[in-house]
Amino acid sequence: MLAATLAPFVLGVCAPMVRRVAGDYAGWVLAVLPAALVVYFAQFLGPVAGGETLSFSTEWIPSLGISLSFYVDGLSLLFALLISFIGTFIVLYAGAYLKGHADLGRFLMFLLMFMGSMLGLVLSDNVVTLFVFWELTSITSFLLIGFNHDKARSRRAALQALVVTGGGGLALLAGLLLMAQAGGAMELSTLLADGDVLRDHPWYLAILVLVLCGAFTKSAQVPFHFWLPNAMEAPTPVSAYLHSATMVKAGVYLLARMNPGLGGTEVWHVTLMVFGGATLVAGALLALRNTDLKLMLAQTTVASLGLLVFLIGIGEPLAIQAAMAYLFAHSMFKGALFMVAGSVDHGTGTRDLYRLSGLGRIMPFTATAGALAALSMSGLPPFFGFIAKEWVYKGTLDGGLPLVLTAVAITGNALMFAVAFLVGFKPFFGKPGDTPHKPHEGTLSLWIGALTLAVLSLFFGLFSNISESLFVGPAAIAVGGQAMAVDLYLWGGFKAPVVASIITVAIGALLFWQGRRASDALARLIDPLWGPDKGYDQFMDAIVALARSVSGMLQTGFLRRYMLVTFLVLAAAVVLPQLFDGIGVTFQTPPVDLLVWSVVLLTFGGGLAVMIIRSRLIAIMSMGIMGTGVAFVFLLFGAPDLAFTQLMVETLSVVILTLVITRLPVFGNDHRGPLRVTRDAAIGVAVGGALAALLLTITGSPLDIGLSTYFGERSYTEAFGRNIVNVILVDFRALDTLGEIAVVTIAGVSVLGLLAFRRRESADESVASEGEKTP
Amino acid sequence: MSEMAAWLVVWPVAIPLIGAALAITLWGRPHAQSAVGLIATALQLVTSLALLGHVWANGPVAMAMGGWPAPFGIAFAADTLGAGLTVAASAVAMAILVYGLADTGIEHRRAGIVPLLLALMMGVAGAFLTADIFNLYVWFEVTLISSFGLMVLGGRREQLDGAVKYAFLNLLATTLLLIAIALLYGMTGTLSMADLSGKVAALPADAPVETIALLFLVSLGMKAALFPLHFWLPAAYHTPLPTVSAIFAALLTKVGVYSLMRVFMIVFPDGGEIAREAMVWVAVATMVVGALGALAETDIRRVVSYTVISGVGVMVGGLAIGTELALLGTTFYVIHSIVVSAALFMAAGMVARTGGGTRIADLAGLYKGAPFLAVAFLISGLSLAGVPPLAGFWPKVYLVQASLEAGQYAITAGVLVSGFLTLMLVGRIFALVFWREAADGARAMAPASTRGAPPNGGAVLKGALGALAALTFVIGVYAAPVVDMSARAAAELLAPDAYIEAVLASPAQTAAAGADGPEVRR
Amino acid sequence: METILAILVGFLFAISVYLLLSGSLIRLILGVFVLGNATHLLIFVSGRLTRESPPLVDAGLKVAEADVANPLPQALILTAIVISFSLFAFLLVLSYRAYQSLDTIDTDEMRIAEPESDTPPMRGRDV
């Protein structure tokens, strides 16, 4: 199972190579893998239909319970089969669609990687692994949408998809981890086995919101529905695969998967129905408003996703069955229609509905596929789409549910009926229109997939038992989390659902007839409205503007601002705790000691002069005096080595400073006005005062001088030196000294480096100025 | 524990030290210096791997320098955290040195880039391995002065400008650290972190432990570039040579973070409550400010600089939570960030080289022009954003989990929001710099010849960058070793008994000395 | 005695903060110098004060007398002094080079690394 999931990645990496070797047949070569995967997954159909579930697990990060565990039940198997089956044709299709394209290999690589991600997503049992694949689908989708990266619209769409689904993904991560914590397990199979644990947990609402964020963004639910149509900038194979058949259903998959654990509560029902219903209607309306084949299909995909969420939200067994049936149907007819749209585009150079007509004779296979798929989509018998739609109405009309649900479903379905006919029939009938290219039928690869899917729509409608027992039934049972009787059939008598279907067809036909007018009317109505797509732009602008203003406020470029903030923080850190805890200082009147007092006074004076004097020479000298004062403090308190060093260092500092300052023409005026002077002085006093108080507090208690006693005892006897300080430096703590001389050496190197480039720079400048003179 | 094994703690520091010294002695002979540099970094990597292996098998290992036992002498000690970070640092340094030798001109090598890099590595390894808090300060300074030298190599105007801000602010930071250490010594009378561990806890209630802890937070936080003490980083990281930016981003802030971990887990395991509380909010602010800063920037190197900051927020966030899982996440994040920050700056350097500039508005067309670079950049960037299955994903998972467990929801939010902003950022940069075509208003990718191809050919650059990008991928996919290592490190941080014992008991053979021994002491 | 020196230390810190808050490179350098001295004194005082008896093992003795000054802080300060001096030297030369190249010692005018944006920035939506 792991191998099956990872194989597409491995093959994907090889795809560019395959392309180089196999040339235009790369699609055929690479399609072998998904085809093999179909066979592989098909072997589980029997056991799963028999009620079994299978688990496969490989350790990943054993210490933290993260494993590559896979779980095959009706739901995941349905998805896995759809992914690999449709994937087979998509790979073929892509090979032909992008024939001769320089980056075909790269494209197929992304596509196969996406396939692997999607398989991993639907098969994962571990929440972390699930999330890993979830994110991978976002990334591969980003790369695929941006495939035509020279177009700004593609880039925008790719980034938009990434931002929306990536953002949702992060929420999902939090939700999944919260769920894992609440349920005490990492495996979904364990977590969902007893849903009450989650539903009764205080974090339930948080988990729900976070998971829904993930699902809704991925499955393009209102108000995140805008990214999906934009993603149609991608080449059609991508649209057909990711944005109709598979990836966008990941959110639906997630909701379906979580249903046993998170579903069944009031908030779950209401939220899903409201968002799903709104998405259904909005998507359908937007579909009708558009005239671009792909966009229309995309919007109906949004609507269908809404319908699926809506059905899962209802949560009753019939609704669940309806959801699974519709999902199954949708994958086939929508995949087919996208490929048809792509072939038409490929063959004519346009996707504008009102420029296309009469292609039926020129593109017979494509037309057949389109017509069959459109019939399934429009929900007419004996196509599987009809069964799915019937079950939708069964679900909404299920005992006791408000009628408004059915009304919503009818509205959506009617709109989709119209779109189905517009897309699946309109281009192929009538007189040939005026298209950029001379229309022609594509190669086998371009129509075989669409035709197969379309025919299967019919097949599964006719043989509903197969779909029921192998696909929809086990999936519904998995979603429902309980045993349920599933029985799909074409004709169940003239009951309420059939009435609803008739109403649907009637309204749909009307809309199809008035298609152009409806589209124009909707355009007038919708286009001026503010929508989340504009909102996205505003969001991006706003976040960057916010970033700029925050950054501009903080990172001003002025060193003294940085210093100011730093010292304010420092002052807060040393002043506040002492203020709150009280200062533990006990002031003692210092003994009168002439030497100490005069030395301190000298240091004081030197420091003060450094601060206030405006002549650089005197300031430097005062610095020297201050340093000497400190040296004398060391001398007075028994630190001759320190005094020695301090004197040397202070003098050399003064010398070097003089050496340098000679070359600086000005001292640099202190521009500070009285206000800033006061402020800066206050900060200085705060920091200095607090540190002094801290020092006094600390020196108020006795110090454990065990270390120094140790040194005193061993300095001569074991280290053969009478000067304890020096013995510490070269023996007891020689490592400090080693680091210290490294600092000295590196300081030398750094200074050399600093000065090495001054000549070069001036040379550069002269070259540059010469260059300016003689352009 | 055998004496030779204890030497393993020394080699990762001693080797670059000897290498740097030798390289400086060979002043003016850049080729010899380069050879010394390569050999030294390779040896450093080998010895630190051996150290990690030893620590993994036998627990913390320590050596008392000069045979003077801690707390009297200075001890080096490696637990899993120290050894692991040393390995990560030396591995990345190796890649950076290789990159640097190919990327920099002979004049930079003449000016001493090799000894400076080696000295930086010595300082970093020293900081990771020392068990003495004053010695830690010394390694900070070694790192700092080497970074000064590296920062100004080339002497361009913006470098000098950036270096001024960088130098003064960082000098302030290390001075504050020294003040904190001095006051800590004034309270406890000791400098060994193992010894401090007990002595701080035993201080009377009225001792100003809180203030000292805050002082450590301020000084180390400044080194780590925590908000609002991070200014030096965006002011300067984008100005030096790409090689230098890469090693800075990889290592400097991590040393600060590492030291925060050490100080707060060993010296102030209890106490420092105010500092810990502050750390939570500071960490969250750092994540967000860093991510926003990156979004605001128009220069690709500055963008990368800011991402370093938000990463620091994430790491310190984990430390602020302080649970085992959180420390695991932090440790993992440090390792991840070492790799990926270096990779991103290398990539930025190559973008500048091939794209002819660093202004995002001017860059375009590199997806076609430099596909390898594009892939490496994308992998590194996505890893930074925490996208699975790259290395950056795992620490994010653990930190989110840990913060949820601990009820630190602000940190959860911070991690997620900064991750989101980073993802947005990476996607945007990728779209603009790599995907966008020159026609869309940006400058066309100039032919490589006008900018002077790298002296040793681009293959070496690609190799170094590719190695790091591959590393972040491999660590992500094959995460178990790093997770196990981080888990062990976290456990050891929370229960540092073995570390403390190793430090305080390091030399067994100290006492056998005496002035009357005729030839050799000890 | 600690009191008067602690006050001196605080005073020196105040001076250095004040100098470091000015925008002029030379003042910043002086501030760094004062800061270093203040810190060294702080370490010195932290180690407690002893008048006039250097930590030497007097001739004829094998072990230092008990009342000698605390040698450890002295050794630490020595290390710190040397390091500060090295950094000081670097900073000094850096400032000089900065002046040479940027033609100013006013840090407010150093805006090469972080220039004010000269072109209208890209909008967030632009890709």
Next chain:
Amino acid sequence: MNLLLVNIVLALLWGVVTNSFSASNLLFGFVLAYLCLWLVRERFDQRNFFRPFRILRLAGLFVYELVLSGYRVARDTLAPRMTFRPAIVAYRLELESEVGIMLLANLITLTPGTLSVDISTDRSTLYIHAMDVDDPDALRADIRNGFERRIREALE
């Protein structure tokens, strides 16, 4: 020859300073002194070295003058009214060696009321600031017959 002498003296000095006249220590001192001299070797190339007795005589004169000098300066400084009359006087040098000129200039500075300000580029003239001068020629004569002669005797 002279360098060797200096070297030996320095080695002996080393022995004094390090408080040990053991052969090994003296040898060590010799090596050290050799290295130090070697580092500054350029200046020693053509140098006549000292003649001990005359040097001692010169030193005696110098100490005498120095003490006198201290007294005179103290007197002038502390006198309630400043009645002295300073002057900058040119002094034509007869000495030719660099060491001699340097020595003369230094001795002049350290002795009563005179201070060497500068030497002309052609080494012919020493400019002296004197604190209290009535007759510059008397000052010149003092120097000519005092220090300059003794230095010539000691060095040339």
Next chain:
Amino acid sequence: MAEFGALFLDWSILFAYGAMIVSVALTVFRLLRGPTPADRVVALDMLALLGIGFIGIFSISTGEYAFLDVAIALALVGFLATVAFARYVYRGAIDARHARARADTGDEA
């Protein structure tokens, strides 16, 4: 006699401290007052000499002759500092003359 000698030494030391502190104060006045840079350098040089004396006396009063080396070192670096400052003043003077000379020739031209 010995007792008197010790007492005398103590008093001398005390007097010396006092004299030096007064002298330092006077010298600092000169340092601040100037008026020429050279005056300040002379004052600084004088401070170094006073420092040498101070350390010497301190060394006698504590009996720690180790401090003598500190005094010698101060003499060495004090000289170095004076040379550096003298050069600073000298350079300033030369530059000023140079500028003046150039200005003069400029006027003539």
Next chain:
Amino acid sequence: MTDLIGGLIILVGAVFSLVAGIGLFRLPDIFVRMHAATKAGTLGAGLVLVAIAVDSQDIGVVTRAIAGLIFLLLTAPVAAHLLGRAAYLSQAELWSKTHIDDLEGKYDADGRRLAGTPENSPRSATRDIPNPG
């Protein structure tokens, strides 16, 4: 006895130090002040070194004290020369009672070369002394 001698030397040295300070404080121009500093100041410091030598009666200390003294005596005049020249070049004002200035006009325009005097016993150029009062 050594205490007595040492004390005496210290006393004298202290007096010289004080004199130097006073001289620096009240003497009228830089050259005159330099007389005080170089002579009295050097004597003050030097005598203290001698006092150490006397007081210690330790050959090592004596040697070092003498070495220090020699160094002082060597450097003080050199420093005075450098400062005096710099002061003159920077046109430090001479005290009004300075009645001879043989240096006047001897430096070239930019001050780098100093001319000598031609004769063996030059006639000093008398400076105009402004009438006091």
Next chain:
Amino acid sequence: MNSLILRTATPLLAGLMLLFSIYVLLRGHNEPGGGFIGGLIGASAFAIYAIAEGLAAARRALVVPPIAIAGSGLLLAALSGVVSILFGDAFLTGQWWFPAFAPDMKYASTVVLFDVGVYLVVVGAISGIAFALEERE
């Protein structure tokens, strides 16, 4: 700085300073002093020499670039720490030899070598910095 007096006095002064610096270095183990202070005095000597005689003469006097002296000092210090591995001791463990011909000699040890390393580092680095600053008058 073009001064005959300074130039003539300098060799003597610089020689004295160098001697003193080595004295301070070697004596540091027992009395105030040591490698660092000694090194600073040594560097001062070279600084004076450079000021008086000019940079070129000072560079000639040192033969190798000052920074290389610092590097070799660092190398010496590091190696004197590493040597103890041969004796089975920890890094930086002092090894002392008391040669038979001079049993009182306290200079034959790695500790003193270490201090000499310190001395060389300081002399080399500080002179290097000073010389570099002096360059391009």
